[in-house]
Amino acid sequence: MGMSLDSDPMLLTVKEAARRLSLARSTVxxxxxxxxxxxxTIGRARRIPLDALxxxxxxxxxxxxx
Known part of the structure; x- marks a missing residue:
């Protein structure tokens, strides 16, 4: 019934997004x-939605x- 969040998070850090794109963090x-x-932005943390990638x-x- 509920949404499974265990395999792929909905929000990625810039570092995680960079790793998935094979790019430098600064490039992302x-x-x-x-x-x-x-x-x-959540508080001071920047997150990238998986669907944005x-x-x-x-x-x-x-x-x-x-």
């Missing part, structure tokens, strides 16, 4: 600041004609 921060990757990858694929 730049993408966030540029508005290329959506993020949210998927949306970013989908946009890159469309731009590159895949």
């Amino acid at each position: 921060y730049q993408l966030v600041v540029a508005g290329q990757i959506e993020s949210i 998927t949306a970013y990858i989908d946009r890159l694929r469309q731009e590159q004609g895949e």
